[in-house]
Amino acid sequence: MEESFVLPIERLEPLKGWGGAVGAAAYVYRPSTGGQLKEVFATARATGRTITLRGAGRSYGDASLGRENIVIELTRMNRILDWDPVSGIITCEPGVTIEQVWRYVIEDGYWPPVVSGTMYPTLGGVLGMNIHGKNNFVAGPIGEHVCAFTFLAASGEELSVGRETDPDLFYSMIGSFGMFGVFTSIKMKMKKVYSGDLDVKVYTSDNLHGLFKIYEERIPESDYLVGWIDAFASGDKLGRAVVHQANYLKPGVDPTPKQSLRAAHQDLPDTLFGFIPKSIMWIFLRPFTNNVGFKLVNWAKFWSSKISPKKQMRQAHAAFAFLLDYVPNWKKSYGKGGLIQFQSFIPKESAEEAFRAQFTVCQSVNMPPYLAVFKRHRPDKFLMTHAVDGFSLALDFKVTRKNRAKLWKLTERLNQITLDAGGRFYMAKDATLTREAFRQYLGEETLAKFAALKKRFDPDNVLVSELSKRLL
Ligand SMILES: Cc1cc2nc3c(=O)[nH]c(=O)nc-3n(C[C@H](O)[C@H](O)[C@H](O)COP(=O)(O)OP(=O)(O)OC[C@H]3O[C@@H](n4cnc5c(N)ncnc54)[C@H](O)[C@@H]3O)c2cc1C
Structure with missing residues (x-):
């Protein structure tokens, strides 16, 4: 792209992980074609720089950061290349987002088989991490729905992989x-879907054990299941939770599928409570983003669900799937220090005890997570998988200059609980894992296979990220 051996200063941009707690300036290139992409690899070789790949930058931590080196952001390679409404098979460039996909296919009666809690990630990024949804226990990760992909290895080799x-x-x-x-x-x-809506049911549990019981009962009948836990509740209320179950509508159940399958039916409302513009909602959240405020928010969420007579409803796919997109920029309410998410995946036999221990440790150091999300998973065949036959718990922590060191120490204790329980971690969410913990959960055999592939496809170690520097 550039002739010179020095990277142009105007490409230097401050980048952050999505949580905002970690960041690094980098020379950012946004190719729009395969030819331009190859040119950036040539530029990296000519200037002796490493490359970090980045999609929409929705990973919470440092997975798509590369300090003072080249970052290739793939968001401009965003064309839908082919769509067959009969087979439901779509082919896309890597910068196409989950949002682009669902908007494109829904009127033909389709929905992406696996989505994250936000619709903004790119397909390249979701494959990079092999994301899971609230249906992981039945649908597996996104990779299980991929038929094939084309790949440009760092070595320059081009592959079609089926x-x-x-x-x-x-x-x-x-x-x-x-x-x-x-x-x-x-x-x-x-x-394939037969309505733009899902059947949603709400359950509450007064403690962690009850939450596991709800899951045991509901799993066989659920297409999606997600639990939200009040991480401030302690004693015999520890782990009290609200669970949402969602199911696809069978053919013929929705009397007006043509209407509900319109993209506009899926659009999240522009205002909250009918009058507060969503774009400024994070400002109202800000005074609550502290221990006292979030204790109140969690309490109110639990009790409003528990006493509400409305335990069943129809909800559009997007409204159910992308709850976290309801309040744009909500992370800004966490302030300058941002947030980190700690997500652990624990086998079913030890999950209840391990999650109880995690909540207890957080409370004992007065650092309760402000958001705690619970999911059921199933194992899969992917080499670097984060999944287990068990459950995951995702915990959001506010980061400040004052609490940062203490919080990183806390995550070490949470890591240990996870490892002792035979659990795993997820790089899309991680910002604090140590090299030792990484080795321990993946095991030497997996890491040796990974290293052999790295040598084959990236012999000069061009592809590096802040996360890989920390963990590999
Ligand atoms: C609010 C919120 C909710 C979320 N909910 C979930 C959830 O429910 N389930 C879940 O699994 N995840 C969830 N995530 C995480 C998110 O789905 C993943 O981090 C996803 O990888 C982000 O995609 P991205 O396009 O932003 O990629 P980035 O975050 O920019 O990159 C992700 C990884 O992919 C690599 N990469 C990017 N593009 C390519 C490419 N074309 N080729 C090869 N490698 C590439 C990057 O180097 C990096 O390692 C959530 C994130 C947020 C912010």
């Missing part, structure tokens, strides 16, 4: 957090 034709590479490259090369196009199968 699930059936190259299973070994397929299950190793998906989830490889941008360490081998770039997903340049992705072919995946959408889920």
